[in-house]
Amino acid sequence: MNILSTPTPLGRYTLRNRLVMAPMTRSRADNDTGVPSPLAATYYRQRAGAGLIITEGTQPSAMGKGYVRTPGIHSAEQVQAWKEVTDAVHAQGGRIFLQLMHCGRISHPSLLPDQATPVAPSAIQPAGKVFTASGPQDLVMPRALMTAEIAGIIADYRLATRHALEAGFDGVELHAASGYLPEQFLSSGTNQRNDQYGGSLPNRARFILEVLAAMVAEAGGDLVGIKIAPEMNFNDIHDAAPQETYxxxxxxxxxxxxxYLHVAVYKTEFDYHGMLRPLFAGAYLQGGGLSRDSAAAALEEGRADAAVFGSLYLANPDLPQRFLQDAPLNTPDRDSFFSPGAQGYTDYPSLEQTA
Known part of the structure; x- marks a missing residue:
């Protein structure tokens, strides 16, 4: 049997296989309410054969929104819609964690309550554009958070964790990658604060650690994970000494x-997995452009406990079965990654349908 098909412990659970569905923004939620699409239950149920599903990034508060049609977990209506998703996944014997994603400065007033200015550790305008209801817009100059405001954002994460458990999720993941708010605090290029949340490396790491502590206080550490992506440099993020930082x-x-610790590595020659895996006692999830064979090699060599797949899982709802049978894989349709509707979302055929 391929090692990808074997069980592995993760926090409070034993996953039935070592395949993890990556968190992937799909932009199918209602743009005004942040309520997941009715199609979301089908989308995640189709992929419930994964050892673990990590949902698309979900904002812990209305100020965390950074893209058009992304879901939240801060209203009763959102919680109820997510409950339909978790029920569908659990009915298939699956496990599903909710990823909490506060985009910080990677946003636009048109996406935020009352046309608010996006918030960040420091008032540094990012390069690039953001996707809004009226199309791509230039990213704007964010507002630097006052020290007194930060406790409120941490409380938002804690309440979002509570809501996720109420919605039936098996746990929660903190998105601390991709240039969003937690990584904005961590990285020297986006954090120029002179209070206890900026300056030294311990101060820059403080926000992430306090958010995680709040999430753990609500759920227990065995139901909480974190995602990092050193040197991904997405959304105009950079750090002067990333190896030391991570x-x-x-x-x-x-x-x-x-x-668990979820580490996605792209386009860097430094072996972050080799450095970080020995430092972490829980399950180590490796992601970043893996194939079936490279994932199996990482697991067999003890460099990871589970392997995270993104676009391959998007296009192949029955990916574990395909890997086990060495079956052909559907090709992801990139043109429909973020478009509304069922096309490119719930209509990828399974092996049974193809046959």
Whole structure:
């Protein structure tokens, strides 16, 4: 049997296989309410054969929104819609964690309540555009958060964690990658604060660690994970000493006893997995452009406990079965990644349908 098909422990659970569906923004939620589409239950149910599903990034508060038609977990209506998703996945014997994503400065007033200015650790305008209801818009100059406001954002994450558990999720993941608010605090290029949340590396890491502590206080460490992506440099993010930064951050995770560390690595020659895996006692999830064979090699060599797949899972709802049978794979349709509706979302055929 291929090692990808074997069980593995993760926090409070034993996953039935080592395949993890990556968190992927799909932009199918209602843009005004942040309520997941009725199609979401079908989309996630189709992929419930994964050892673990991590949902698309979901905003913990209305101010966390960064893209058109992305879901939230801060209203009763959103919680109820997500409950239909978790029920559908659990009915198939699957496990599903909700990813909490606050985009911070990667947003636009048209996406935020009362045309608010996006918030960030420091008032540094990012390069690039953001996708809104009226099409791509230039990213704007964010507003630097006052020290007194930060506790409120941390409380938003804690309440979002509570809501996720009420919605039936098996756990929650903090999105601390892709240039969003947690990574904006962590990275020297986006954090020029002179209070306890800026300056030194311990101060820059403080926001992430306090958010995680709040999530753990609500759910328990064995139901909480974190995603990082060192040197991904997405959304105009950069750090002067990323190896030092991420070593320090992961070293500080030990007291929290998290369920897993999810590390996605792209386009860097430094072996972050080799550095970080020995520093973390929980399950280690490796992502970033893996194939069936490279994932199996990482697991067999002990470099990871589970392998995370993104677009391959998007296009192949029955990916574990296809890998086990060495069956052909559907090709992801990139033109429909973020478009509304069923096309490119719930209409990828399974092996049974193809046959």
């Amino acid at each position: 070593r320090y951050l992961v070293e500080q995770l030990s007291p929290l006893k998290l369920a």
